[in-house]
Amino acid sequence: MSALEDIWWGRARPARPVAAALAAAEGVFRAGAALRGALYGAGLVRAARAGAPVISVGNLAVGGAGKTPAALAVAERLARRGRRVAILSRGYGARRRGERLVSDGARLLLGAEDAGDEPWLLARRLPGAVVLCGPRRAALARRAVEELGADALVLDDGFQHRALRRDLDVVVVDAAAQGGNGRLLPAGPNREPWSALGRAHLAWISRADQVGAAALDALRARLAAATGRPPVVARYAVRDVLDGTLSRSFGAEALRGRRALLLCGLARPEGFRRTLAELGAEVGAERVFRDHHPFSAAALAEALRAAASTGCDAVATTEKDAARLPPEVAAHPLLRVVRIDAEIVEGGEVLDELLDRALGALPAISTATSTATSTATTTAMGGAAPASPPSPSPAERDGERETNRG
Incomplete structure (x- = not known):
């Protein structure tokens, strides 16, 4: 883990x-982000249309908010509606740059080193989905629709990527971290201030089971006030424990009672520690690296030696990390890969309604409807209802402006 990440979290x-240098740099970053937002908000910079509904799943902070499981859950819901889904990703951490096709919906065409670990993982978990990577996601969207027949697009990590117009903006907030120290880059992990949630349509709380009831209630209310409707609330659910090649299942209880070396390259490894504890595993040693760390065979060999010397009978890692394991090490019999999904415990019906509206199955939601929903939910939670309806969010005003311009 880097010293800067230690400060952020x-x-x-x-x-x-x-601290003084970071504060000065943060001021420059804040001014640039505000200017860019103002240009888009005023319509001076136009967002491209994709030719198919676009659902963005993003976050305010860099790394580790639970965005990939949320994007997977959204894509699965779209696929169940009979849509041909394409996922558009930046492909961070990949060896290759530029536009690349990870999966055409029938075949996995690239490995994790060329695709990026998250796009590769999404392609494996959604074998019928098209997955494309590259910095110009408007171009990816056109290719997905015109060449690959996609009729629903998931913009992965797309909240700040405003060059592509979206029909639904979902922003993931980690209940256990909530933006770290609250600062903007580079003084903190956030790419935008909390006020930017005003242009989101829906907030998604991840890792809801990792905070107490009072903290979750406060976060729920804060997000409902920011977006105008109640958030989705989700937790991580372990679905399986696999071997290092992801080809053999041992079952979700496979680590119970075992002593394991924790191996990961994550922005916030504490969540994985908690997952292993909940699985009944004892963490006997750790090898923790930065997010998207490219594991070498030598580093894995050292981790395996450390496991043996500390009495560990398993090396436990995440599915995202397993994507970056060298093939010659992935088949080692001690490796165990924990597969998780985002399990929605509240707000699934809100998400489904907004997805249907984004797909054009229902009329566009009005500000009045949004406010009534938020008011009813806030009252049901025992909180005070808003004194007056909120004004339309910037996203809704942008949508009205685009509609009026034809």
């Missing part, structure tokens, strides 16, 4: 000169 405090 409250594991360390910066020295005074470092």
Whole structure:
């Protein structure tokens, strides 16, 4: 883990000169983000239309909010509606740059090193979906629709990628972290301030089971106020434990009672520690690297030696990390890969309604409808209803402006 990430997530405090330098850089970043947002908000920079409904799944903070399981859950819901889904990703951490087709919906065409670990994982978990990567996602959208027959697009990590117009903006907030120290890059992990949630249509709370009831209630209410409707609330559910090649299932209880070495390259490994504890595993040693770390055979060999020397009879890692395991090591008999899904515990009906509206199955939702829903939900939770209806969000105003311009 880097020293900067330790500052972001409250594991360390910066020295005074470092704090001053970070604050100055944050000011520059904030001004640039505000200018860019203002240009899009005023319609001076136009977003491209895709030719098919676009559902964006993004977040405010960099790394580790639970966005990939949320994107997977959204894509699965679209597929169940009979849609040919395409996932459009930046493909962060990949060896290759530029536009690339990870899956055409029938075949997995690239490995994780060329696709990026998250797009590769999404392609494996959704074998019927098209997955494309590249920096210009408007171009990816055109290719997905015109060449590959997609009729529903999931924009992965798309909240700040405003060059492509979206029909539904879902923003994932980690209940256990909530943006770390609250600062913008590089002083903190956030790409935008909390106020940017005003242009989102729906918030998604991930890892809801990792905070107490009072903290979850407060976050739920805050997000409902920001977006105008109650959030989706989800937790991580372990679905299986696999071997390192992801080809053999051992069952979800396979780590119970075992002593394991924790191996991961994640922005916030504490969530994986908690998952292993909930599975009944004892963590005897750890090898923790930065997010998207490209594992080498030498590093894996050292981790296996450490497991043996500390009495561990398993090396436990995540499915995203398994995507980056060298093939010559992935088949090692000690490796165990934990597969998780996002399990929605609240708000599934809100998500389904908004997806149907984005797909054109229902009329577009009005501000009045959104406010009535939020008011009813807030009252049901025992909170006070808003005194007056909120004004339309920037996203809704942008949509009206685009409609009026034809």
